[in-house]
Amino acid sequence: MASPHLPISSADPYAVKSPGVYSLEAELADVARAQNRVRDPLAVTSALLYLDNITVSFDGFRALNALSLAIDEAEMRAIIGPNGAGKTTMMDVITGKTRPNEGVALFAGVNDLTRLDEAAIAQLGIGRKFQTPTVFDMHTVEDNLLLAIKESRAPFSNFYWQRTPFERERTDELLERIRMTDQRKRSASELSHGQKQWLEIGMLLAQEPRLLLVDEPAAGMTDQETADTAVLLREIAKTRAVVVVEHDMQFVRDLDVKVTVLHEGSVLAEGSLDQVSANERVIEVYLGR
Numbered sequence: 001m002a003s004p005h006l007p008i009s010s011a012d013p014y015a016v017k018s019p020g021v022y023s024l025e026a027e028l029a030d031v032a033r034a035q036n037r038v039r040d041p042l043a044v045t046s047a048l049l050y051l052d053n054i055t056v057s058f059d060g061f062r063a064l065n066a067l068s069l070a071i072d073e074a075e076m077r078a079i080i081g082p083n084g085a086g087k088t089t090m091m092d093v094i095t096g097k098t099r100p101n102e103g104v105a106l107f108a109g110v111n112d113l114t115r116l117d118e119a120a121i122a123q124l125g126i127g128r129k130f131q132t133p134t135v136f137d138m139h140t141v142e143d144n145l146l147l148a149i150k151e152s153r154a155p156f157s158n159f160y161w162q163r164t165p166f167e168r169e170r171t172d173e174l175l176e177r178i179r180m181t182d183q184r185k186r187s188a189s190e191l192s193h194g195q196k197q198w199l200e201i202g203m204l205l206a207q208e209p210r211l212l213l214v215d216e217p218a219a220g221m222t223d224q225e226t227a228d229t230a231v232l233l234r235e236i237a238k239t240r241a242v243v244v245v246e247h248d249m250q251f252v253r254d255l256d257v258k259v260t261v262l263h264e265g266s267v268l269a270e271g272s273l274d275q276v277s278a279n280e281r282v283i284e285v286y287l288g289r
């Protein structure tokens with residue numbers, strides 16, 4: 001497996017360049033350091049996310065059955081598979097919502113996800129986007145982002161609408177990244193379904209996750225929104241890992257990334273969409289139906 005881990009050198013990309021002087025870069029460097037983003041020399045794997053032999057049983061039924069999967073830094077992976085294949089359960093294991101009965105789940109080679117709670121895992125830099133957008137409808141687009149920025153910096157603190165220079169710059173940057181600068185003053189309640197999804201992705205990016213888990217982003221989107229979402233996720237995956245669970249094959253094709261097919265709680269096939277689409281077992285259990 002390729003190991004595009006981050007460099008550890010005197011030219012530390014996360015170094016604070018001018019201590020004492022405000023800069024967005026320096027603020028983000030603190031986030032990276034807090035998430036221990038420079039590769040730990042004790043890491044047992046170069047993969048950012050490493051699942052090995054994960055089994056989850058519900059009353060004897062194996063929702064995950066010896067599942068093994070590795071995701072590299074800044075890799076985007078699409079996960080497909082029939083209903084009940086175990087996709088959601090896998091996301092639940094990664095985020096600490098479900099404890100596996102067996103197996104290894106490591107983040108950044110050192111963090112044992114099976115021993116951490118959901119809050120600690122989020123703090124490590126794993127963000128999860130559920131299928132239904134959860135934005136604050138009564139607030140504007142930019143205030144939704146501001147709330148997420150404030151929450152990521154001082155969880156559970158009192159909320160003040162006044163913005164610091166960091167928050168102003170960060171809001172602008174996130175608006176640009178999700179291509180919603182021209183929508184900033186609109187109430188979230190007026191947005192289309194697709195725009196709400198992008199806004200929520202922006203809110204997750206406010207936490208600077210190293211790994212973003214995205215559950216069926218294309219569901220309910222127009223064709224244009226679906227195509228735009230693929231472009232957005234590809235852009236995001238240049239700087240962080242993204243795992244996308246999706247049923248929409250045109251969307252998966254647009255993502256143009258390695259695909260993992262799950263079936264009955266295990267990996268059935270991996271490869272490009274063309275490769276897995278030609279796999280007879282995959283056709284039999286999923287694509288050909």
Ligand SMILES: Nc1ncnc2c1ncn2[C@@H]1O[C@H](COP(=O)(O)OP(=O)(O)OP(=O)(O)O)[C@@H](O)[C@H]1O
Pocket residue numbers: 058061062063081082083084085086087088089090
């Ligand atoms: N809490 C639970 N208790 C019992 N069975 C469960 C539980 N959660 C999931 N399952 C079962 O585990 C299997 C895997 O479910 P999961 O939701 O992970 O599949 P999925 O691939 O996400 O499916 P879908 O595409 O329909 O969302 C299913 O058979 C489901 O019924």
